[in-house]
Amino acid sequence: MSNLSSMSDQELTSLLDQYEIKHGPVVGSTRKLYEKKLLDIMSKEEKRGNVKKPSSDKTYYREEETETFFPHPAHHTAPIHYEDFSDGDNRYSNAQTKYSSVTSTKTSPLSGSPWKREEFGDSSRQLYSTEATCRNVSQSNPSPLTSSTASASRAAPARSGQEKAPQGTRYIPLWFQFLVFLMFAGFLYYIFTSMETPPKKHFEIKN
Amino acid sequence: MSSTSQKHKEFVAEPMGEKPVTALAGIGEVLGGRLESNGFDKAYVVLGQFLVLKKEEELFRDWLKDTCGANSKQQKDCFSCLKEWCDSFL
Numbered sequence: 001m002s003n004l005s006s007m008s009d010q011e012l013t014s015l016l017d018q019y020e021i022k023h024g025p026v027v028g029s030t031r032k033l034y035e036k037k038l039l040d041i042m043s044k045e046e047k048r049g050n051v052k053k054p055s056s057d058k059t060y061y062r063e064e065e066t067e068t069f070f071p072h073p074a075h076h077t078a079p080i081h082y083e084d085f086s087d088g089d090n091r092y093s094n095a096q097t098k099y100s101s102v103t104s105t106k107t108s109p110l111s112g113s114p115w116k117r118e119e120f121g122d123s124s125r126q127l128y129s130t131e132a133t134c135r136n137v138s139q140s141n142p143s144p145l146t147s148s149t150a151s152a153s154r155a156a157p158a159r160s161g162q163e164k165a166p167q168g169t170r171y172i173p174l175w176f177q178f179l180v181f182l183m184f185a186g187f188l189y190y191i192f193t194s195m196e197t198p199p200k201k202h203f204e205i206k207n
Numbered sequence: 208m209s210s211t212s213q214k215h216k217e218f219v220a221e222p223m224g225e226k227p228v229t230a231l232a233g234i235g236e237v238l239g240g241r242l243e244s245n246g247f248d249k250a251y252v253v254l255g256q257f258l259v260l261k262k263e264e265e266l267f268r269d270w271l272k273d274t275c276g277a278n279s280k281q282q283k284d285c286f287s288c289l290k291e292w293c294d295s296f297l
Contacts, residue, residue, distance in 0.1 A: 024261040033260075033270045 004035045012038070215284065218250075219291045226250045233277065233284030241275035257289045264290075 004012065009026040012034055016023045019041050026034055215232035223230070228250050229239035247253050260266040267289075268282040277285065 022261075022263055022266065024259050024263070024266070027259060029256055030259055030270070033266065033273060036273065037269070 004038055211287070212284065215288045215291070218288050219295060222296055223250045223254065223292065228253055231285050232288035233281035234275075238275045238277055238281065245274050247274070253285075254289060254292075257286075257293075262290065262293065 004015075007015070009031070012026045012031070013023070015038055016026075016034055019038065021034075021037055021041065023034055023037075024030060212232055214230070218226070218230055218232060226249070227239065228234055228242045228247055229236060230250055231253060234242065234253075242248075242253065247256065256270065257267055260270060264286055267286050268279075271277045271282050271285060
């Protein structure tokens with residue numbers, strides 16, 4: 001393939017159509033972008049041995065071979081959505097409803113006493129747990145299926161081993177994420193319990 | 208609770224006129240400077256690029272990332288800001 005930058009605008013346009021890349025007109029300001037896109041596609045094709053599969057920006061996940069195929073738009077936009085979970089305020093309300101049932105089961109084994117602090121503790125714990133959950137999900141597999149898998153595994157640690165096995169390799173192992181989450185939750189619990197004592201001391205001093 | 212910033216609301220409330228590129232949501236001083244050095248010195252020039260890219264989210268976000276190094280959140284904010292402005296005024 002000849003050098004992309006030496007091609008005319010029309011030739012680039014026809015190439016973009018050939019690879020079924022969504023595009024606008026090739027003008028001065030857009031040319032560089034489309035050249036880059038075409039380069040990506042062409043290098044991917046070369047790696048695949050020139051199998052002409054016009055899947056423009058589809059990131060290829062190995063899990064797809066073994067498990068169900070996720071729809072293309074959801075696949076590409078999922079990383080963006082889960083990255084959004086680390087910003088903004090909306091996700092807490094959304095994620096809370098999703099994970100509230102899970103975290104409520106989580107709080108009971110963790111804490112015996114702070115039912116008094118339930119409102120304060122639960123909401124922040126939900127926030128932290130959802131953050132950890134979402135972080136975990138974005139790190140491992142950006143798909144709605146594995147988020148439910150992660151939440152289910154969180155609720156029942158015994159079952160997590162079974163669910164881990166068919167999912168293949170992860171970048172960060174699930175047990176490690178689970179451990180980090182437990183440590184973090186334990187740390188928070190320690191802070192909450194330690195917060196109970198200072199007021200008592202205050203009253204003692206005043207009396 | 209709305210997830211759009213104050214900057215976004217201000218931008219989409221009126222025609223952009225001669226507003227600088229830093230008036231766009233997601234574009235601060237640093238990104239604005241980079242855009243200006245690439246010739247996109249006014250918001251309407253970025254709008255022009257947005258329209259030439261057919262208001263496609265993916266294309267616009269890639270372009271923004273390449274041109275000024277915007278991260279995912281900044282791309283999203285800028286895109287939704289322009290999109291909403293277009294919905295109202297274009």
